[in-house]
Amino acid sequence: MYFTQQDIQARRDRLAAAWNEQLAPGEAVLVYSGDPIGKPGGLDQTYPFLPHPAYFWLTGRRRESEVLLYSRDGGWVEFQKSVGPDEAVWEGPRTDLLVEGPGKPLESFESALAASHFSAVYALGQIAGPVEGKAFALRTSLDRARRKKDAAEVRLLRQLAGIAGAGYARIQEILRPGLTERHLQAAYEGELLIQGAHAAPYECIVGAGPNSAILHALPTERVIGEGEFVLVDAGAAIYDYCVDITRMFPSSEPVSQQHKDLYRIVQQAHAECIGMSKPGVPWREVHLHAARVIAGGLVSLGIMKGDPAELVAREATSVFFPHGLGHLVGLRVRDAGHADNLQPKTYAGARLRVDIDLEEGHCITVEPGCYFIPALLDNAEVRARFRDDINWNEAAKWAGIGGVRIEDNILITAGGNDNLTIGVPKSSAF
Template sequence: MYFSKQDIEQRRQRLAVKWDALLQPDEAVLVYSGDLIFKPGGLDQTYSFLPHPAYYWLTGRRREEEVILYNKNLGWVEFQKIIPAGDAVWEGERNDLLVSEKGNAITELNSFLVNNKFAQVYKLGQVPGGVTGKAFDLRTALDQTRRAKDNSEINLIKHLAQIATQGYTKIKEVLQPGITEKDIQVAYEGEILRRGAHTVPYDTIVGSGVNSAILHALPTQKVIQENVFVLVDAGCDIYDYCVDITRMFPASRNISSQHKALYQLVLQAHTECIALSKPGVFWRDVHNHAAKVLTEGLLQLGILKGNLSTLLEKEVVSVFFPHGLGHLVGLRVRDTGQEENLNPKTYFGARLRVDIELVENYLITVEPGCYFIKPLLENSEIQNKFKEDISWSEVDKWKHIGGVRIEDNILITQNGNENLTIDVPKSSEF
């Protein structure tokens, strides 16, 4: 099993310290796993159940209609769904308990709450409506606690990275002009499923040629041509834990000097930003460094013009690097996020998914990119705004390339970081 009873107990202890500082003795917190969602018009069919990550993290259980309760005096009390014996006819023995500790029947929850006469009960997890007041503070404490990955989580994510490595190796074996983007998807996903992955954590992204400039390009039947980039952004998932990786491949060995120059620029930003990612560093500063590297590189390539400091001040790079540098990853592809940041700021035109100080055992993606995105480059407002800063005639010479993104999953360690996806192959043709 991936998690032990001790793993779960240690997670709860870490959280209890923070919750005890917020809760009164007569208050309780409920964390709900969530309910099945029926498919519209599907009669008795439901979507595959995904437990709320907070509930799953606290219990190791993946069943619907369950709740875990916390109170300073009572500690942790579980209320679980009893699976009817007849369901085994259709489902067999359900393999949805990574940690199996017997709790109370979920039907006993209401009477338990009445008998204990809690002054206030706060509901978290998969519950309808917004979370405000103390419930917001409790959820924030929960999110911040589970951002730091424990050893069992790290080991699982490393295992996922090994599986993904095999998938990307398969891509290198099959990639050649004449196959389709869809063929790349099938080769990758088939390989990781054979190696033990349960699924992919997000729709596999494959973009060849100009499609590599589409940030979330879904693979099509487009035939891959000679001398183009192929961008693959593909992950690997076991029980909702995942890796999120992007690699660039040349469709043929005689890739152009323009392709190589753009790749080397993004690789420089990628390498330098990984080196900066360590405890005590604010993520916005790492993102800003990527923007500066890309701005200077685009200026040297003649795509931007003018004074570097002016280009940085005007945030011109946002036309070519329109997204944040990365996001927390691990338990789901967008891990805990930063819902407590109610007034997010933008940096070089991008709103960061997390505007936080990096802490030991945080796991974050580093994924700088540089793209020639048609809707941005052909936008009249952007053209007018940056008419003195972008060499539009030079841009026309680069549009056919599409874009470049390189992404790895970086674990923040005590003195620096560890690249958990470093073995996923990068192309040697650049």
């Protein structure tokens, strides 16, 4: 069993301490698990049900249509859906109720809510419409509580890192010119299931050669050639908990000096940013450091011109590093890190998914990248804006090489950090 009733109670206690400072006597919060979504034209078919992560985190249950109620006076009350006879025949015993806790029948929810005469009720979880006012503040407290991983969550993430590591080892075993990107996807995902994962948490990204510069490159039938970068961005999931990892491999050896130079720039940014990631450090500062390292590396190669810090300030680095450094990860691949950021800012020309100070218990990806993206390099406006910052003739010599991204999942600890995915294989060829 992944979680115990004691794990769930500790989470509730942590959140209740925050909510009790926000709720007035007589007010309540509802957290909805959500309902299945029907497939268009699918008659009685639905998409696989995913409970709202807040509901799952607070209950250990993945049952549709359930509700969790909290009030200062009444504490936590679960309204649970029973298994009907038809469901028992067609679906069999439920295997997704990780924590069996006491609850009331879902059928009694409406009458119990009416009888309680709450002065205000705030709806969270899987609901329709915007979350505003006090409900937004309550959700922000919930998200901040969820960001800090408990011991049971960390154990599961370590297990997932091991599973993903087996998948990447399988890629290393079979990778050679002549395979397609989809061959690698199939090998990786098959190994995940063999090792005990439930699924890949997102569509696996596999890009070879120039496709390695496509940030979300879905695998294609493209045949992998000699002497190419192969970028694989893939994770592993069990009950929505997941890891998110990126590795670079050469399609064949020896590796060219160009490939080595580009990889080593990103490798330096990756290592230094992990070293910076510790409690109290603003995430934006870690991102900006990555941009400065990448700018410095490109200057040394003659691709960019000028002082790296000034290039970052002018956002010229966004031509080669157009995304944020990372995001919170754990319960879903985009964990609770951005919902309270209503007006996201850009840093070095990239919009950050999270703009927070790191705290003990956060789990965050560190994934710097450097790419030669035709859509940016061939853009007339980009060329005009950065005409004095980029040596366009030199950049043209790198066209077609693709790009590099290296990504690990970092748990912030009291003394610094713990790289949960450090054991996932990396190529030694670079």
